[in-house]
Amino acid sequence: MTSPLRLVLLALTLLLAAPSLAEAACENPRAATARFLDNLQVDQDQPSIAIQCFDWSGGPTSKQDRTKLARELKAVLDGRGLYVDYMAIPDAPGHTDSTTGLAKTALFSSLPEVFLVKEGDRWLFSRATVAAVPDLLEATYTLPLHRIAQRLPAVFHAEVLGVETWRLLGLVLLVVLGVFVSRMLEIGSSAILRRAVSRFFESWNEEFVNAIVRRGSWIVTAGIVAILLPNLGLPVRLNQFLYLVARMVASVASVLIALSVVDLLADALDRRADATETRMDDQLIPLLRRAAKMVVIAIGTLFVLQNLSVDVSSLLGSLAIGGLAFSLAAKDTLANLFGSVTIFTDKPFQIGDWVIVDGVEGSVEEVGFRSTRIRTFHDSQVTLPNSTVANATIDNMGRRRYRRFKVVLGLTYDTTAEQMEAFIAGVRASIEANEFTRKDNFEVAFNGMGAHSLDVLVYCFFATDAWSNELRGKQQMMLEWMRVAREVGVEFAFPTQTLHLEGT
Secondary structure, eight states, X not given: OOOHHHHHHHHHHHHHHHHHHHHHHTSSHHHHXXXXXHTEETTEEOHHHHTTTBOOTTSOOSHHHHHHHHHHHHHHHHHTTOOOOGGGSOOOTXXXXXXXXXXXEEEETTEEEXXXXXXXXXXXXXXXXXXHHHHHHHHHOOSOHHHXXXXXXXXXXXXXTTEEHHHHHHHHHHHHHHXXXXXXXXXXXXXXXXXXXXXXXXXXXXXXXXXXXXXXXXXXXXXXXXXXXXXXXXXXHHHHHHHHHHHHHHHHHHHHHHHHHHHHHHHXXXXXXXXXXXXXXXXXHHHHHHHHHHHHHHHHHHHHHHHTTOOHHHHHHHHHHHHHHHHHHTHHHHHHHHHHHHHHHHOOOOTTOEEEETTEEEEEEXXXXXXXXXXXXXXXXXXXXXXXXXXXXXXXXXXXXXXXXXXXXXXXXXXXXXXXXXXXXXXXXXXXXXXXXXXXXXXXXXXXXXXXXXXXXXXXXXXXXXXXXXXXXXXXXHHHHHHHHHHHTOOBOOOOOOOOOOOO
């Protein structure tokens, strides 16, 4: 049997060893944090151990008040969905902060008020943290739902999957409240947004405005849920998941709003482009829209990942190395991209222009970021890289102010001088009477005596930008020349040979 004296000695030994055990348990930030949280769990509630790794030099002094403050700190972490990953906390006794060089570490970058410092050989939750807990608790729990819940019937305290029923019902009501408030704001802000847009654009697509307002309401709903969620006192893991969903909804909605703004601006610019004579801007605006959307999606993806607590800086570093390799492998693509910039800047042609580029003749059908498509007069489509187009000699037939027409009319050698003069006068009159010809610059002259004809040079221009009008003008003139030849009594010559036979 154990004697009373031995029991007394054992109790004194444990009492004297308790401080040293506490010191060993607070030897590094990870151990101190684990001692605090592990001993405030439902299945392991030992507050006298949980409060050992705190700097109580600034108060409170009583064990009861210290226990209350430690529980409040845990409630702050749980309410904000800040689940502590022990493996992410340093376990080195000599740890120092990489930024300040001090022996301190914060549990979460989003909650810098809560941090541990090294005091002697022990790591403790700092005196500043202890002082900040009441304010953090008040900022986290803004509604007295726990007091209201205490008055509810027992059925509301029954647990479903480890969560009290009233908390789950409160979550449903919170979402409904968020949707209701956002809907009211959606109705009110819709008219305000339309008035703001009308200051910059005379007309716009209502669909894009409605999309901006609708997606803005998603952000409002997510914000209301995130602000009021801690008051329900849900488990930290569930809170963490719900905060993640709220951040994802808000960030995705922000990206979609940016895309809708791009669509709204592009649509308004497209309407203005329709009123201009040039057709290149009709092609440029869709390209700018696609480029702007690509930029928004790229930045938005990083924004969403950052809100999902993904380390974006390391991802950007990997992308930078991959981007260098990609740029080396895609130098031709980059050359085509800069070629497209040159085309849109210099504007050597417009959509629909008749051009001759690098031996390809046809009508410009589309200008993209990588290539230009030309519809040939055989109705085939030729695709030219923009780098080739930018460096090639471009003969823009569509920008001709006048279309030249040059032909030599051969009359037979039995034509008299009088008939020649009458014929030339008739040809000149036909040019002056034609609706498509340029009247201030043309030539009609007896220009040569060929091997089998008397040659009359006709040199004139058609003042039209349409090939069909040019053909009509030519046809009208040549028919008139045939009538003039018949009236004057001359004939058009064609190659002939005269044979002289000598008798033997």
